[in-house]
Amino acid sequence: MTPSAPIAREVLLVGGGHSHALVLRMWAMRPVPGVRLTLVSDVSHAPYSGMLPGHLAGFYSWDEIHIDLRRLCEFAGATFLHARATGLDLAAKRVLLDGRPAHGFDLVSLNTGSTPAAPGIEGAADHAVPAKPVPQFLAAWERIVTDSAGKEPRLVVIGGGAGGVELALSCQQRLQRRCHVTIIHRGAGVMTGHNDGVRKILTRLLAERGISVLSGKRVTAVRDGSVMTSDGTVVPADHVFRVTNAAPPGWIRESGLACDDAGFALVADTLCSTSHPFVFAAGDCATIATAPRPKSGVFAVRAARHLIENLRRALLDQPLQPWQPQKNFLSLIGTADHAAVASRAHLAWHSPRLWTLKDWIDRRFMRKFSDLPQQPMRLEKPAASPAAQPDGLADLQRRAAMRCLGCAAKVGPAILRDTMARLRAENPDAFSSGDASLLAGLDQPDDAAVFLTPAGQALVQTVDYMPALVSDPWLFGRIATLHCFSDLFAMGATPHSCLAAALLPFAAESVTAETLFQLLSGVLHELKSLNARLLGGHTAEGAVLGLALTCNGLADPARLLRKGLSVPPTEPLALILTKPLGTGALFAASMRLAVRGHWIDSALASMLMSNLPAAQILQAHGALACTDVTGFGLAGHLLEMLNASPPGCSVSLKLGALPAVPGAVDCLTAGHLSSLSPANSRAAAALDNAADFATHPHFPLLFDPQTSGGLLALVPASLAATCLRDLHTSGLDGASIIGELTHGDGLERRLQLVC
Numbered sequence: 001m002t003p004s005a006p007i008a009r010e011v012l013l014v015g016g017g018h019s020h021a022l023v024l025r026m027w028a029m030r031p032v033p034g035v036r037l038t039l040v041s042d043v044s045h046a047p048y049s050g051m052l053p054g055h056l057a058g059f060y061s062w063d064e065i066h067i068d069l070r071r072l073c074e075f076a077g078a079t080f081l082h083a084r085a086t087g088l089d090l091a092a093k094r095v096l097l098d099g100r101p102a103h104g105f106d107l108v109s110l111n112t113g114s115t116p117a118a119p120g121i122e123g124a125a126d127h128a129v130p131a132k133p134v135p136q137f138l139a140a141w142e143r144i145v146t147d148s149a150g151k152e153p154r155l156v157v158i159g160g161g162a163g164g165v166e167l168a169l170s171c172q173q174r175l176q177r178r179c180h181v182t183i184i185h186r187g188a189g190v191m192t193g194h195n196d197g198v199r200k201i202l203t204r205l206l207a208e209r210g211i212s213v214l215s216g217k218r219v220t221a222v223r224d225g226s227v228m229t230s231d232g233t234v235v236p237a238d239h240v241f242r243v244t245n246a247a248p249p250g251w252i253r254e255s256g257l258a259c260d261d262a263g264f265a266l267v268a269d270t271l272c273s274t275s276h277p278f279v280f281a282a283g284d285c286a287t288i289a290t291a292p293r294p295k296s297g298v299f300a301v302r303a304a305r306h307l308i309e310n311l312r313r314a315l316l317d318q319p320l321q322p323w324q325p326q327k328n329f330l331s332l333i334g335t336a337d338h339a340a341v342a343s344r345a346h347l348a349w350h351s352p353r354l355w356t357l358k359d360w361i362d363r364r365f366m367r368k369f370s371d372l373p374q375q376p377m378r379l380e381k382p383a384a385s386p387a388a389q390p391d392g393l394a395d396l397q398r399r400a401a402m403r404c405l406g407c408a409a410k411v412g413p414a415i416l417r418d419t420m421a422r423l424r425a426e427n428p429d430a431f432s433s434g435d436a437s438l439l440a441g442l443d444q445p446d447d448a449a450v451f452l453t454p455a456g457q458a459l460v461q462t463v464d465y466m467p468a469l470v471s472d473p474w475l476f477g478r479i480a481t482l483h484c485f486s487d488l489f490a491m492g493a494t495p496h497s498c499l500a501a502a503l504l505p506f507a508a509e510s511v512t513a514e515t516l517f518q519l520l521s522g523v524l525h526e527l528k529s530l531n532a533r534l535l536g537g538h539t540a541e542g543a544v545l546g547l548a549l550t551c552n553g554l555a556d557p558a559r560l561l562r563k564g565l566s567v568p569p570t571e572p573l574a575l576i577l578t579k580p581l582g583t584g585a586l587f588a589a590s591m592r593l594a595v596r597g598h599w600i601d602s603a604l605a606s607m608l609m610s611n612l613p614a615a616q617i618l619q620a621h622g623a624l625a626c627t628d629v630t631g632f633g634l635a636g637h638l639l640e641m642l643n644a645s646p647p648g649c650s651v652s653l654k655l656g657a658l659p660a661v662p663g664a665v666d667c668l669t670a671g672h673l674s675s676l677s678p679a680n681s682r683a684a685a686a687l688d689n690a691a692d693f694a695t696h697p698h699f700p701l702l703f704d705p706q707t708s709g710g711l712l713a714l715v716p717a718s719l720a721a722t723c724l725r726d727l728h729t730s731g732l733d734g735a736s737i738i739g740e741l742t743h744g745d746g747l748e749r750r751l752q753l754v755c
Contacts, residue, residue: 053170159244614710
């Protein structure tokens with residue numbers, strides 16, 4: 001999304017919990033001008049805890065209980081970072097992330113949830129499944145369901161609170177009561193914290209359904225096949241679940257934030273940290289110092305409105321507003337039989353009507369995230385006074401209106417100096433190669449890069465540019481690097497180096513520096529995997545983030561792969577495609593909020609697979625011609641191969657064999673075409689029988705433009721099977737044999753579709 005104002009401040013939301021999901025939705029309706037909102041989440045779909053027991057029981061599908069965070073970020077105009085937070089560098093104002101560089105911020109909010117505590121339980125980490133984080137729990141549960149077919153497994157639930165009781169009832173229901181369930185609870189009875197009426201109702205229900213309850217027992221060890229308690233009781237167990245008191249992520253305390261005795265972030269009634277005014281926290285990971293409450297999704301949902309209001313106020317340097325969460329609230333506890341128990345103060349009622357109410361409440365909540373308008377209505381007009389906008393934005397807007405072009409559009413020297421210093425500190429191997437052939441590069445202040453070409457090697461060079469396809473600059477840098485180098489791989493060249501030209505949106509210096517650092521860190525990440533290096537580059541300011549790379553490779557001239565055949569083949573050739581198609585349609589649908597986040601996850605996973613191993617495998621199996629499938633689509637690039645081959649060559653393309661990334665065919669069928677697809681579809685005129693296949697669901701895949709797409713190669717048919725096997729072994733599961741090239745006596749080159 002092109003920002004409507006220069007970016008002056010950056011807010012990071014760490015964790016995709018209920019509070020942050022609602023903040024994103026509310027931000028879409030009333031954003032703060034000049035602020036970039038970024039969500040950091042280790043999952044692209046966040047589970048809604050209120051519907052989790054119903055899903056376990058089989059009442060709701062996976063999609064029905066998950067909030068699509070990628071789609072929500074697209075709706076809110078926010079950046080999405082698919083990453084796991086591991087800490088906070090409070091001095092530098094950065095969030096530490098697993099497997100990628102830390103990311104800077106002006107304000108940060110934590111909504112990372114909690115995990116069940118396991119104090120003193122030997123073997124729990126190895127042999128028990130914690131109820132949180134929910135994504136890992138659900139993955140384990142589905143494996144258990146599959147493995148339990150035709151068996152009567154013994155399930156043990158550690159913890160007899162509302163979560164443990166709901167889990168026991170729901171799991172039993174899903175397994176059609178063909179299981180043995182035991183709840184072990186250290187308290188005198190289940191449902192501690194609820195009134196006597198609620199405890200009696202659920203104790204009776206558990207007994208009626210044959211669920212054993214061992215009260216007053218503390219679990220001391222979990223072993224393979226059993227659970228042991230402090231009094232020596234041994235409970236047989238095939239699967240063990242932990243639903244005990246909540247524990248926070250350890251890195252919250254380790255970061256230096258003020259915490260309560262349990263390690264939860266300690267916040268004031270404004271949801272602002274009591275020790276660091278630029279840190280906010282809500283949901284299970286936080287404790288309000290003046291009003292501690294149980295760890296419940298109810299409070300996370302209700303905190304959202306107050307959290308976004310105080311984030312806005314902090315950005316505008318206005319006084320924060322206090323929030324006093326209510327002490328009592330209505331709990332609706334599902335009993336896995338389309339009924340529920342109501343619990344509040346002295347209220348205790350079990351009825352199917354309560355399930356109807358709970359189902360209505362939960363579905364209404366989830367519709368907030370599923371029924372998004374195509375374009376959010378921006379309810380807030382641009383701020384008219386400096387007091388109603390972040391500090392520094394007015395000055396940025398004045399400078400933006402008077403920005404110069406030409407060489408004056410370069411990013412300032414201070415930003416470049418600081419960014420390069422940070423890159424050198426975090427990527428020392430990228431700048432000192434010890435390669436005698438490199439005469440001048442980033443380590444020297446010269447005006448151009450200079451390197452020697454080894455004797456007998458040809459320099460293979462290509463250039464490509466693209467505007468950002470994803471909002472995450474680090475991820476974009478990785479994708480763009482692999483995409484740009486693919487032309488070299490298609491020709492059989494070994495990567496050597498590149499020059500980068502980065503186009504950066506106008507923003508505050510700190511924001512520009514962070515964006516440039518993340519972008520180039522992504523480039524360096526992939527260059528390291530390719531054993532190549534960055535030699536230099538250029539920066540400029542523009543409307544959107546973009547990156548161009550001039551890529552250098554080396555190759556033996558006698559072993560270069562060309563796009564077409566140099567001589568007629570003496571045997572049939574198999575046409576092999578190494579990656580699935582459909583990324584253009586998926587990202588076109590994403591812009592229209594019409595795609596599922598896990599579809600984009602799959603597309604990104606494909607785009608982040610380097611084509612270098614594929615090129616090496618293809619060459620090892622005698623590939624005679626090769627190209628990469630990118631902007632012109634499969635049909636366009638295949639026609640280039642055919643037209644560059646000798647007359648008389650004919651290709652039979654198996655339309656049904658075309659591999660597609662998940663969701664691509666759905667998007668194409670729904671009419672979500674890339675803007676380049678209509679131009680690419682003109683290639684249909686060169687197909688012998690396009691009209692016969694125009695209604696085939698895979699037909700639009702032929703013209704879908706790809707970013708970081710696969711290689712398309714001609715391999716002797718006798719070697720195709722082993723080539724395909726090796727591609728699959730290397731991780732390219734989508735590699736497929738999609739057709740065949742033969743040579744006849746005529747002069748025509750023909751391309752026809754077959755089933």
